[in-house]
Amino acid sequence: MIPQAKFSKTLNHQGFQVVPDYHMHTPRCNHATGDIRAYAQAACDAGLSEIGMSDHSPMPHGFDKAWRMDESELSSFIAEVQAAQVEFKGQLSIKSALEVDFYPGAEPYIQHLAAQHNWDYLMGSVHFIGDWGFDNPDEVAKFESCDLEQVYCDYFDVLGQSAATGLFDVIGHPDLIKKFGYVLEQPSSRVEAAEDAMLAAVKAADVVLEISSAGLRKPVAEMYPREGLVEKAAALHIPFTYGSDAHSPAEVGFAMDDCLSVLLKYGIKEVATFRQRKRTMMPLKVITG
Numbered sequence: 001m002i003p004q005a006k007f008s009k010t011l012n013h014q015g016f017q018v019v020p021d022y023h024m025h026t027p028r029c030n031h032a033t034g035d036i037r038a039y040a041q042a043a044c045d046a047g048l049s050e051i052g053m054s055d056h057s058p059m060p061h062g063f064d065k066a067w068r069m070d071e072s073e074l075s076s077f078i079a080e081v082q083a084a085q086v087e088f089k090g091q092l093s094i095k096s097a098l099e100v101d102f103y104p105g106a107e108p109y110i111q112h113l114a115a116q117h118n119w120d121y122l123m124g125s126v127h128f129i130g131d132w133g134f135d136n137p138d139e140v141a142k143f144e145s146c147d148l149e150q151v152y153c154d155y156f157d158v159l160g161q162s163a164a165t166g167l168f169d170v171i172g173h174p175d176l177i178k179k180f181g182y183v184l185e186q187p188s189s190r191v192e193a194a195e196d197a198m199l200a201a202v203k204a205a206d207v208v209l210e211i212s213s214a215g216l217r218k219p220v221a222e223m224y225p226r227e228g229l230v231e232k233a234a235a236l237h238i239p240f241t242y243g244s245d246a247h248s249p250a251e252v253g254f255a256m257d258d259c260l261s262v263l264l265k266y267g268i269k270e271v272a273t274f275r276q277r278k279r280t281m282m283p284l285k286v287i288t289g
């Protein structure tokens with residue numbers, strides 16, 4: 001059956017199949033709408049056969065607590081995912097996952113989280129440099145007074161550290177630092193070197209990068225990561241997952257075709273899927289004729 005969602009028409013036009021959307025949230029993070037059922041139904045309506053519920057994980061010591069579930073909610077979150085898995089069985093595969101914040105020092109807590117459940121995958125994301133929540137609209141002013149080149153270098157350094165911990169299966173939205181449009185006109189040699197060091201850490205840890213359509217909905221109006229970074233990752237044979245970072249059911253599968261086009265442009269012909277933290281590659285089947 002031909003999927004009805006608007007993006008899927010383009011998908012068919014370009015000849016790609018739909019792939020799993022591995023990044024979506026629930027109201028438990030306090031900044032998303034729609035329950036898990038609604039995300040699952042939206043995925044089915046769009047013709048997807050697999051999604052991952054990857055809400056913002058709890059973090060210790062009240063870290064950024066307004067933007068995530070509390071640890072006391074973790075078991076309810078897991079139960080809701082399991083209930084949806086039963087309800088949509090045969091229609092939609094629903095992976096149980098978390099988007100976990102990484103900052104140096106969080107490792108023991110992340111190990112604790114990993115042991116709480118038989119997760120399908122854990123996505124590591126960097127939203128903070130030190131105590132600066134650089135993707136928080138309330139903290140955007142800091143970009144005006146910072147050394148942008150240094151900020152980019154610091155960001156990629158923390159992102160590389162997140163991969164090197166070996167605690168994550170996927171690294172989320174790998175150049176989120178550009179979200180508000182504070183972008184260097186041309187990545188400087190220092191920033192290129194910081195990107196390369198991050199990619200080397202990702203490769204050494206055998207971790208996957210996410211290509212995310214969320215940036216297209218933000219001031220930067222670009223997917224994460226930038227094409228030049230996809231190109232470098234492709235040269236290293238680093239695998240990708242696709243994620244919409246949906247914070248409402250309507251965003252499920254957002255701009256999937258654009259993301260897959262970029263992967264294909266750089267010779268990436270498969271995406272990673274996970275089951276109980278084991279990776280399997282799914283080919284992008286190009287439908288001809």
Ligand SMILES: [Zn+2]
Pocket residue numbers: 025029031056247
């Ligand atoms: Zn969020």
Ligand SMILES: [Zn+2]
Pocket residue numbers: 099125127172173
């Ligand atoms: Zn995120």
